[in-house]
Amino acid sequence: MDYLTTIGLEIHVELLTNSKMFCGCPADFGGDPNTKTCPVCLGHPGSLPVMNRKAVESTIRLGLSLNCDISPRSIFHRKNYFYPDMPKNYQISQYDIPLCVGGCLDVEMEGYARKVGITRVHLEEDTGKSLHVGESGRIHGADFSLENFNRAGVPLAEIVTEPDIKSPEEARAFAQLLRSTIRYIGISDGKMEEGSLRVDANISISAGEELGTKVEIKNMNSFKALQRALAYEEERQRKVLNEGGTIVQETRHWDDAAGITHPLRSKEEAFDYRYFPEPDLLPVEPEPAWIDELRESLPELPVARAGRLKSEYGLPVEMVSAIIAEKALADFYEEALKSGGDPREIAKWIAGDLAALLNEQSVDISGSPVTPAYIGELVGLITKKTISGKMAKDLLKETFSSGKSPAKIVKEKGLLQIADEDELMSMVEKVIAENPEAVEDFKNGKEQSLKFMMGQVMKMSRGKANPQITSDLIKQKLS
Amino acid sequence: MAITEMEVKEIAEKINNKELSSLEVAEAFLKRIDTVDAGINAYITVAHSQARKAAGEIDDRIASGESVGEYAGVPVGVKDVLCTEGLRTTCGSRILSGFSPVYDATVVKKIREAGLVILGKANMDEFAMGSSTENSYFGPTRNPWDPERVPGGSSGGSAALVAAGEAPWALGSDTGGSIRQPAAMCGIVGMKPTYGLVSRYGLVAFASSLDQVGPMTRNVHDCAVLLDMIAGHDPLDSTSIPGARPCYADSLNPNVRGLKVGVVRELTSTGIEPGVLREFNKAVELLAASGLECEEVSLSSFEYGLSAYYLIAPAEASSNLARFDGVRYGFRAEGEMEDIWEMYDRTRSEGFGDEVKRRIMLGTYALSAGYYDEYYAKALKVRTLIVEDFNRAWGKFDVLVSPTSPTTAFKIGEKVDDPLTMYLSDICTIPVNLAGIPAISIPCGLSGGLPVGFQIMAPPLQEEKLLSVACGLESLLGFDEKPPALI
């Protein structure tokens, strides 16, 4: 039986503010446990929260980037529940009047685009971190728990999507695009592995129009995990339904190592949060002029940039996605284009070999020893047939390790490609003379033998022979 | 005259012109405390050594010719709901019985900067929940006018210590009448400022949208002086009101002829003790005879004030008090425990008293899914109606008046098993907190040998007018009775 998959995401983004949401403690929560704390973020008696304007600003910028409306008057609520890493035993969050409402994000897929609605973006405070010591590793059955409140009170933006996502692949693409957007506007480093970007998913499958029972999945620590967890859950639900079972509404935990989801104990979930308006904070009423200012200060966002790269340079979707993922990479690309080289070729080298080198050496694009101009130069050398593609690969590595320009290396090492037909012809003749079997094979229509002879010429020329001319010359000689 | 009977002004002058040292003054009051407080229990903690040290420092500064504040060296009592760095702050609760704050409340910082010497922390109903100071883990405070009676509450300790001469003045906090009602029952002046005029930073929250710190003094002038010290915008309290404010002590003007006074019918008709009503009416007549226009006014929403209050305040309290869980500070239950949930349960069961538990349960219920609209949301609507009623009244009147408390001080134990009757004790003071306006209680006479309080209410931020009317009435009344038990 065919089922339709429906997915909605809830994403928490840790905001990169200098100080925490309601006190002056630093928001970078590393360091020794409980050293970045004060009476406010420890929930000491009598302490009061004071809103960090920067956190509001970041959330509004995020909302604007996701095409949301900014609420003219937004309020904070208390979400009440007991947990040892929450100093006040309530979390200051937003409830019925969030800062940003009703946006969307267009996700470019292979061959189609998916418009994902954004229900809301709101601001809330993070909790501390618990370390439950005991066999279970969970709070239930722990011998004792250690609490670190350095993270308590760090501002979090929560993004809730409409259930518009139709597949695990779309979910991943959405999350990646969202991460790019967050990084473009600089409000967070968006690292899933480190928890500064946390994605929870709701997924249901249905045979008809009516939506199925949704299941919430938590604990996906990478984009890959998100996709895998959803694919697993999609399949699990399909099996349950096909065997005549029913889906239970529950929260499930993704176990990445085992590659499965399993249900969380419901006790931790069954809360009435008793939301009520936070009396210690005033409503946030952002002035329209400020919102306009923030809107105008936004950089070109990934979606717009992708559209432009596609239409201006005719790049394929996959290549565009790779180039625009990071603002610095996209900037690098557009800088490299100034060399006048072929946009596709430049994109191919940046998204391909250069990205691989950077990845291998764990270097950020901003710290790349290969400059945009070098990429332009490299592509120029190939286009002018000064060097072959094969040579270019080695040349890029050399540029990467030495920091010298490709042209300089070519000059120093005499790496110029041999394009002189007479010179090449003498080599081709020699190879034909020395390999009668290969010649015989070629005449019998064996494609392989051409490659063999090409290789011999390459060897003889120490990789400098122009492959196209060489190939033409062999064919011409043997025809 | 004994130092402990002197007016604040006189003490301050004598310290400033070196007739008295700050230390001598502190010693006099500490001695008074050591003599009488065993019978009154107005203080939870007496800060003998810290007070001596602070007084000594003021003396040193005066000796070295440094200019100190006008009231530097004057002692003060502080309700134990205000955080004092390094000085135990219990809120009258077992759960904070060993808690020493790491910071000073803003108002505490301000009075320290003004040079006041903190003698100790005043007893109170646990977490300011109560009207008699009987709900204290540290035992009830007794009324200096009659030790068999309560001093009112929740700032009963602050009221009693001022009445008993254990400090010339004190700070209290008022959520539904907790300054004014005990002030009335102890025959002193007590004022709740406009919500937001005084910082709440470091005031351990009971009901955040209602709480306000205020002065408890022997006379209206001192009240204005102490208010001047503690009022003003605080960037650490988002609900604190920005902007400049007048000097209240300088702007006191007892000549208030021609002002229009509204006598609130709902607070003077049913449920008021005859003796209280008699003294109240005499004071109103005095005002009328002195050229103020007094007229009855009906504010019908007040009928629902008490009910709304007992939904809003417990709701906020249920959340505010959640932090007392034994995890980070304060009391933690001992013994083997299954898990953290049992630790929470036992810590809070053993750490909180009955009234606090009652209100946490009330508030938790009022905020629960399915009941929120019926209770909490409806209470907020009543609150809006009360604000609107007040606003209509301000169109016609400069101030409104009523008795402060429907009764004089009642016997210890009399209402302890009847919370609803106890709650009625705040019926006249609650609408003021719900509307966030300022109000003051001044003594206006005795009934059966016990003080009766007269409440004056004014529009938001009109403390000048409020204090001037109080000052005018104070001089007309000439109330100078002292607690007989202590003379």
Ligand SMILES: [Zn+2]
């Ligand atoms: Zn902090």
